[in-house]
Amino acid sequence: MIPLLSVVVPVYNVEPYITECLKSLAAQTLDDIEVVLVDDGSSDGSRRIAEDFAAMDGRFVLVGQRNMGPGPARNLGIRQARGMYLAFADSDDVVPPEAYRLLVGALAETGSDLACGAVGRLVDGVLEDSILHEKAFRRPQLCTHITDKQVLIRDRTVWNKVYRRDFWERCGLAFSAGIYEDVPVAMQAHVLATSVDMIGDVVYHWRKRDVGEASITQRRAELSNLYERLAAIRAVRAFLDERAPELLDGFDALVLEKDIVFLFQALEECEGSGPLLELAHVWLAELSPKSLATAPSLRRLELHLLRHGMVSELCEVREFRRTREDGTRVVPRGWRNTNWYGDYPFFRKRRRLRIPDEVFDARDELKLIARVEECDWTGAEYRLSGEVAIHRVDRKVDKVNLWLSDGRRRVPLEVRRTGRYGMAAAIDPERLEGGGPSWRLQVRAEARGLVLKAWARDGEANSAWRFTVPGWSRSGMDMPQ
Incomplete structure (x- = not known):
């Protein structure tokens, strides 16, 4: 059968x-x-x-x-x-x-x-x-x-x-x-x-595997293994170029995110042999200029050092990444035209080492973090409190705006700042009459020429925060007693 x-x-x-x-x-x-x-x-x-x-x-x-x-x-x-x-x-x-x-x-x-x-x-x-x-x-x-x-x-x-x-x-x-x-x-x-x-x-x-022979993926920093990986990358790129070219940028970005790490590891282990550096240049030549230019700033720094054979500096950046990945900061530079740069190794030595400023440019990587921690009824209004910050930026946001949105209407809220990252606002339910019943909180923040927007998340559930007015109906609302 x-x-x-x-x-x-x-x-x-x-x-x-x-x-x-x-x-x-x-x-x-x-x-x-x-x-x-x-x-x-x-x-x-x-x-x-x-x-x-x-x-x-x-x-x-x-x-x-x-x-x-x-x-x-x-x-x-x-x-x-x-x-x-x-x-x-x-x-x-x-x-x-x-x-x-x-x-x-x-x-x-x-x-x-x-x-x-x-x-x-x-x-x-x-x-x-x-x-x-x-x-x-x-x-x-x-x-x-x-x-x-x-x-x-x-x-x-x-x-x-x-x-x-x-x-x-x-x-x-x-x-x-x-x-x-x-x-x-x-x-x-x-x-x-x-x-x-x-x-x-x-x-x-x-x-x-933890015993026996190492698997293929666990031997991925070996030179022969890296050549085999490059052959697979070439095969995929050739196929995508013919059948689905719109996927090439995404595939190249994944190679730069995942696969190239094994090349870095191999260079760290052998302190940069000639064959490995030659292979590295072949890898980079395979990938699209767009994917190389739009990689995250810390990866762009690694790629720049790799391309210029600066292996000892690359090893230092790799160690920085392993020990400081969650603690890396983005800092502003300039007053009239502010840009935001990754505060990585060699940032302050970039002129001497001839590393272009754009290698450290992290503006496109910044994201707004907005959380609602509490929302309580006082008898006359709802009062919400939470936090707003820019991921990897260790400074207070200059200006914050809040709106409630039900998808059709936007109701602005007056914001009060509390501490370095805190925010507070009051919601008068009468201003929401005729809308809803479910509203989301939109946050807009400004800092040194940077403007970011985000929907607030629930600080406890780590999901989208929604405000639903109790007793809502299309004819009116009953307030909590």
Whole structure:
């Protein structure tokens, strides 16, 4: 009988972890599955464990090949697979029990070509957020596409997904022999799909190994590994340039946010070898000038130092980032034409080191933080209090304006400042009559030529703050007694 879902699992020297992985697959609440295990020439006890599972559970099938890498192993598994749907799991990871039921269920409901879900990072037995995926699944949506939901650029792994088998074959998807074989395939699938289902549930536990051989991702600062990563980046960029050029800037920005960190780490470890610096220049040449120019200011400083071979200075900035990331400040300079700069290492030495001012320019990174801490009824009016500040700017905001808005009307409030960051205002309910019932608080702040706006957030719930007048009706309002 043909299974509903085939899960392909490449296996190579994962003896400490494979049992937990296979148990998680056997425990799936979607039981109409087959698990195709592909032994990629393991030299430890991994194959024996896989054989035992195949002997105990008829849904598990074991095939083997000489060591060729995870890409060819997955391709062999796909050829063996019989299911209507296709999924992948790495043999050192864990799949939550409901994962495939949720993903297959979404595809059965919508008819989309692939479904994807959130990822947890398994570190020393504790499940954390995956920093690679954390922004991708905050707002799940069915029947979408990467060109509409460009945050899916961050979703470049193959194992947090289920694919329709006919879609996979129709598009001719296949893995290369490189060690980052999944990144080009994940991006190709997203672009070539007619529609994609995103679910917010965590459907995969991605392990950081603590014993045995280091994983590919844990050896990512090795020179050969960096060359392989560059090859994957080139493959994705070439595909996007042809099929979805509107995604190139977003992909380049992700490379500058995530991938280039491993190049920095390698330079720190070897104090800047010639081959590494040559590779660094090749990396930078691959990326668009726009992505390089619009990177955050601290990253632009790192890139400038890298481009000019200033490795010791780069190492100092990297140490600053590790120890001061939450404490970095943005400072104003100039009186008639004020600009705002990151107060990073070498900022005060930039003239001597010939670092252009625009490298430190942080104006576009500033954001307004406004929180409502309390809102109380006095018998005649509501009195709210809270805080307003500019993120990373250690100075009082010069001027603050407040408005209540229901989407149609804006009602200005008189603001009273309290302390360095405090604000207070009174709300007369009669001024809101005929509107609402729900109002949001908009904040406008000025500081040395800088103007920022934001909606106030609830200081306790850390969500959007809304003011709802009790007893509201279209004919009038009843005040609290």
